[in-house]
Amino acid sequence: MLQIIAGVDIGGTSTKYGLVDNEGNVLYQGSVKTQFPDVNDYIDELENAIREGLESLTDTYELVGVGIGAPNGNYFKGTIEEAPNLPWSGVVPIGKLIEDRFGVPVALTNDANAAAIGEMVYGGAKGMKNFIVITLGTGLGSGLVSNGEMILGHQGFAGELGHQSIKTKGGRQCKCGQKGCLETYVSATGIKRTVYKLLADHHIDSELRNYSFVDLNAKIVADHAKQGDALAIEAFEYTGSILGAKLADAVVYTDPEAIFIMGGLAQAGELLFKPTIKALNDNSMAIFKDKVKVLPSKLDNQTAPIVGAASLIIQKMK
Amino acid sequence: MLQIIAGVDIGGTSTKYGLVDNEGNVLYQGSVKTQFPDVNDYIDELENAIREGLESLTDTYELVGVGIGAPNGNYFKGTIEEAPNLPWSGVVPIGKLIEDRFGVPVALTNDANAAAIGEMVYGGAKGMKNFIVITLGTGLGSGLVSNGEMILGHQGFAGELGHQSIKTKGGRQCKCGQKGCLETYVSATGIKRTVYKLLADHHIDSELRNYSFVDLNAKIVADHAKQGDALAIEAFEYTGSILGAKLADAVVYTDPEAIFIMGGLAQAGELLFKPTIKALNDNSMAIFKDKVKVLPSKLDNQTAPIVGAASLIIQKMK
Numbered sequence: 001m002l003q004i005i006a007g008v009d010i011g012g013t014s015t016k017y018g019l020v021d022n023e024g025n026v027l028y029q030g031s032v033k034t035q036f037p038d039v040n041d042y043i044d045e046l047e048n049a050i051r052e053g054l055e056s057l058t059d060t061y062e063l064v065g066v067g068i069g070a071p072n073g074n075y076f077k078g079t080i081e082e083a084p085n086l087p088w089s090g091v092v093p094i095g096k097l098i099e100d101r102f103g104v105p106v107a108l109t110n111d112a113n114a115a116a117i118g119e120m121v122y123g124g125a126k127g128m129k130n131f132i133v134i135t136l137g138t139g140l141g142s143g144l145v146s147n148g149e150m151i152l153g154h155q156g157f158a159g160e161l162g163h164q165s166i167k168t169k170g171g172r173q174c175k176c177g178q179k180g181c182l183e184t185y186v187s188a189t190g191i192k193r194t195v196y197k198l199l200a201d202h203h204i205d206s207e208l209r210n211y212s213f214v215d216l217n218a219k220i221v222a223d224h225a226k227q228g229d230a231l232a233i234e235a236f237e238y239t240g241s242i243l244g245a246k247l248a249d250a251v252v253y254t255d256p257e258a259i260f261i262m263g264g265l266a267q268a269g270e271l272l273f274k275p276t277i278k279a280l281n282d283n284s285m286a287i288f289k290d291k292v293k294v295l296p297s298k299l300d301n302q303t304a305p306i307v308g309a310a311s312l313i314i315q316k317m318k
Numbered sequence: 319m320l321q322i323i324a325g326v327d328i329g330g331t332s333t334k335y336g337l338v339d340n341e342g343n344v345l346y347q348g349s350v351k352t353q354f355p356d357v358n359d360y361i362d363e364l365e366n367a368i369r370e371g372l373e374s375l376t377d378t379y380e381l382v383g384v385g386i387g388a389p390n391g392n393y394f395k396g397t398i399e400e401a402p403n404l405p406w407s408g409v410v411p412i413g414k415l416i417e418d419r420f421g422v423p424v425a426l427t428n429d430a431n432a433a434a435i436g437e438m439v440y441g442g443a444k445g446m447k448n449f450i451v452i453t454l455g456t457g458l459g460s461g462l463v464s465n466g467e468m469i470l471g472h473q474g475f476a477g478e479l480g481h482q483s484i485k486t487k488g489g490r491q492c493k494c495g496q497k498g499c500l501e502t503y504v505s506a507t508g509i510k511r512t513v514y515k516l517l518a519d520h521h522i523d524s525e526l527r528n529y530s531f532v533d534l535n536a537k538i539v540a541d542h543a544k545q546g547d548a549l550a551i552e553a554f555e556y557t558g559s560i561l562g563a564k565l566a567d568a569v570v571y572t573d574p575e576a577i578f579i580m581g582g583l584a585q586a587g588e589l590l591f592k593p594t595i596k597a598l599n600d601n602s603m604a605i606f607k608d609k610v611k612v613l614p615s616k617l618d619n620q621t622a623p624i625v626g627a628a629s630l631i632i633q634k635m636k
Binding site for chain 1: 390399400447448462464465467469470471472473474475476477478479481482483484485486487494495496559560563564566567568570571572573574575601602603604605606609
């Protein structure tokens with residue numbers, strides 16, 4: 001029988017899942033809603049959905065594990081802890097609950113760590129032992145790999161680079177309760193805030209003056225930048241200059257071979273990568289200057305979270 | 319025969335060495351000058367000094383290894399690379415040169431990494447798997463340990479936290495060529511610069527107005543702070559507030575159980591630790607607030623670099 005892994009990406013609104021073969025191909029995918037007040041009802045729904053997927057495959061596969069990426073996921077305990085955007089408060093033993101249903105090994109970590117392992121197992125970091133993955137969605141997630149191993153930390157919460165501060169005092173208000181966190185500048189939400197800051201500060205003519213804060217999104221900013229809108233371009237320059245400067249800090253921490261950037265905002269391509277790489281090298285000390293590759297993820301943006309979650313099982317079986 | 323390890327700490331002016339037993343006791347120590355234009359002359363001198371030490375011991379010991387801490391030391395290659403304060407330019411194969419003399423295993427890394435391993439093998443980090451060591455001397459050195467392993471990085475230069483920047487643009491000029499590096503604020507030299515900045519900006523009455531920049535040092539600042547000098551106290555508050563804010567960043571990277579601070583400036587005790595711990599917790603997100611211990615090193619400040627270097631061999635033999 002062929003082996004198959006279920007990859008599960010738990011988000012605030014919906015949970016995406018997929019069945020992934022050993023080469024990282026997604027043979028089946030779907031989603032269920034996350035917002036069940038009782039976690040057991042949620043597990044029921046997710047179990048049924050995965051079993052349906054298994055039955056629909058034409059070849060016969062054996063489920064060998066379930067990998068889960070989740071906000072505030074604790075790898076050591078298989079728990080989700082105090083996740084502000086999920087309906088279950090406190091410490092939720094998701095790993096154990098899923099294991100009880102399927103009787104196969106379950107591995108759980110935060111979504112960005114899962115993406116990093118996915119990049120190592122199936123993507124551009126194959127064969128690399130030291131790299132960083134940055135995911136730019138609503139927030140900024142990250143996973144750090146050193147000497148071939150995920151940096152997990154004492155509590156299992158390492159790699160929260162979105163919550164390093166861009167100054168020692170003040171800055172934009174973050175949902176985490178702090179101020180000046182990197183993700184308030186560099187993320188889909190961050191670039192919106194930057195556009196509004198630029199519109200407030202400058203007279204530059206821009207189509208973006210026609211969008212309300214609610215209607216504006218990172219893709220609209222990218223589209224206008226590509227059409228030559230000066231303010232939209234400036235917003236990407238500013239975002240990249242901050243990301244690059246902070247990646248220069250990341251480099252002095254872990255001395256990576258490469259930094260992979262994925263997620264919605266990364267789809268803007270050169271608009272983001274060019275100012276980021278310039279700022280990284282401008283801010284790097286000699287031993288690191290022009291030494292660290294900054295690359296787009298080689299995983300498909302749509303299925304990366306599922307594939308990343310599944311890769312946790314591949315990594316565990318090694 | 320009892321086992322003994324030579325610990326060597328290569329500094330810009332002098333090289334300290336010691337013979338360290340398996341419990342971390344320094345049975346013999348001395349120093350040789352570092353400034354030999356020809357590295358082979360330097361190795362001659364160091365070899366003779368270590369052999370003299372071995373002969374002077376009353377019991378019979380077998381030398382089982384030489385551990386070396388050096389600026390820009392590359393663990394993977396056993397080399398010192400482009401170290402600005404050492405007399406030898408380029409890439410110097412110090413590890414190989416020493417191995418040829420003694421015929422025992424040699425391990426080399428940068429001085430702060432050696433200090434971190436020393437803390438784990440002989441000091442306060444015994445039994446810890448995730449911690450950070452910060453050394454505050456002329457500069458700010460650091461060693462990161464994750465899951466019981468030193469984070470070395472792709473080139474072997476990880477853990478240069480002194481060269482993260484405290485802002486995304488500008489700041490004090492650093493010897494590394496960049497601006498705003500943490501060590502230009504938080505180090506023995508950094509606090510001198512802060513005193514001069516405060517003297518320039520404020521009218522506060524202070525004994526420190528009597529010192530030239532050349533004569534002033536961190537110990538003088540600490541002594542005046544202990545005597546109640548308001549400006550000296552403010553200099554420590556400022557230094558601690560920056561160190562604490564950046565340690566909050568360090569925490570989101572590696573989620574450590576503890577951060578150990580050692581070196582000259584750490585001898586100021588509460589003057590430095592109190593504002594540092596306050597700023598760390600003020601700047602920490604909820605999952606890390608009040609969770610990370612900030613502790614003075616348990617190694618003796620004078621012999622820590624030697625003991626740290628020797629511990630590399632203990633770690634290697636495991």
